[in-house]
Amino acid sequence: MNTRVIKSGGELVIFEKEKLFRSLKSAGANEDEINRVWHKIKPKIEAENISTRKIFQLAFNTLKKQRAGIAARYKLKNAMRELGPSGYYFEKLMSHVFMNAGYKTKTNLILSGKCINHEVDVQFTNQSEVNWAECKFSNKAGQKVDVKVALYFSARFMDLKSAGEVSAKPRNYFPWLISNNRFTKDAMDYGECAGIKMLSWDYPNKDSLKKLIEKHNAYPITCLTSITLNEKKLLLSEDVIVCNQIDINKLEKTLHLSPVRKSKIIEECKWLS
């Protein structure tokens, strides 16, 4: 008989084991680890109508006991939300993603357009490219960036690109609209058609935000399960945004770590840097 589970909307659907396995695999768990998680949580899934959210939590907690770094990756989406409530640290994170990808980056710029000055959240450049990114952060699940944002950003990009000083430098200019959640259908349709590079949590499939973070090892420090939320805030305020920035000796002084916690953090960071 098929096991049924409850989706976030309250809908009863048939449980898909493959989805759970894929998510565990993409978090870096090997076959052996995945099977161990599965045997641990299988009875709970089969016992009653359990929510998909609960399954995620169970899998996460089971994985956490096995290996800290993997669990940290698995909670990346929630970790993104912990960068809030403002979008400030999300912009900083994006800067690190593109920095790790080999670009020179700047955040929070004021640049002259043809008509007026504009704020640019993240600029990332190399010899041939100038990329301007508008970052839309939300710490609520399910919120989508709407078409007005895509429209105003498109007009802003055109105005920046038409500025005299820009057109004097013959490089390629690209607009990016980045969301840690998703875009509405209209925003997607317009953005794609207007030549905006649309980057969201799971779009585009091969180079989604999630995959770029993994590919360029730019895990936010909020992924760490071995330090508290207050400690994360302290580190963020000191401009430690991603795990590969962590210097364990410096960290030891800031957070007053016991030897046990120190080794836990080192273990997690090893998997996230």
Next chain:
Amino acid sequence: MNTRVIKSGGELVIFEKEKLFRSLKSAGANEDEINRVWHKIKPKIEAENISTRKIFQLAFNTLKKQRAGIAARYKLKNAMRELGPSGYYFEKLMSHVFMNAGYKTKTNLILSGKCINHEVDVQFTNQSEVNWAECKFSNKAGQKVDVKVALYFSARFMDLKSAGEVSAKPRNYFPWLISNNRFTKDAMDYGECAGIKMLSWDYPNKDSLKKLIEKHNAYPITCLTSITLNEKKLLLSEDVIVCNQIDINKLEKTLHLSPVRKSKIIEECKWLS
């Protein structure tokens, strides 16, 4: 000695008689009527530190006793706010302004752009022109339309103008951004530079929203002082938006008017149609 009055921000400034006279004159009062208002309210202005708001009210009430139509014009700005709380009737009003100016008008359209469909608040056309207007209504004094609105509207206009069916018809296309209040400086700078026709309560000087309403006799029925707010709402819901739409015989049936009120309304409408 100079008389001092209190501005809305609490600041004490020297009273400028000329400003009051100009506002009365632009409401349609003649020299004689202005002088009568002035002699009536002068002692109150001189007696103590009175607010500019209070002066407006005094002048308005004094004028109202003299001639209903003039007072109704004088309160046009407040009458605009009474069209709220949503922007629905403001769009209808703008449609009447441009209809009275000789255009064919439509409100609340969905039109195809090159990339996506867009809502257009008011479209007004003639043989050679197609005008698309985005109407921004606010019923709070002092609220300004910001630059993001001007930017998204600019991108929306470009997308509409790039649509295949549009480019097949060789007419002139104009974007209008209309506010019953004002725009921020950035919105103005961008809009003007990007070729948007910016229309606000008092801009552009010679063809501001206020002056267009006067010029084309499109006074909203909320200007009338002889009917109540509830009666205004009833009429609006029956699609009677401007005073020159009023048919006194029909109105008599809808509102159950006494002969005194009937003649008052006729007198006001004479001045507002």
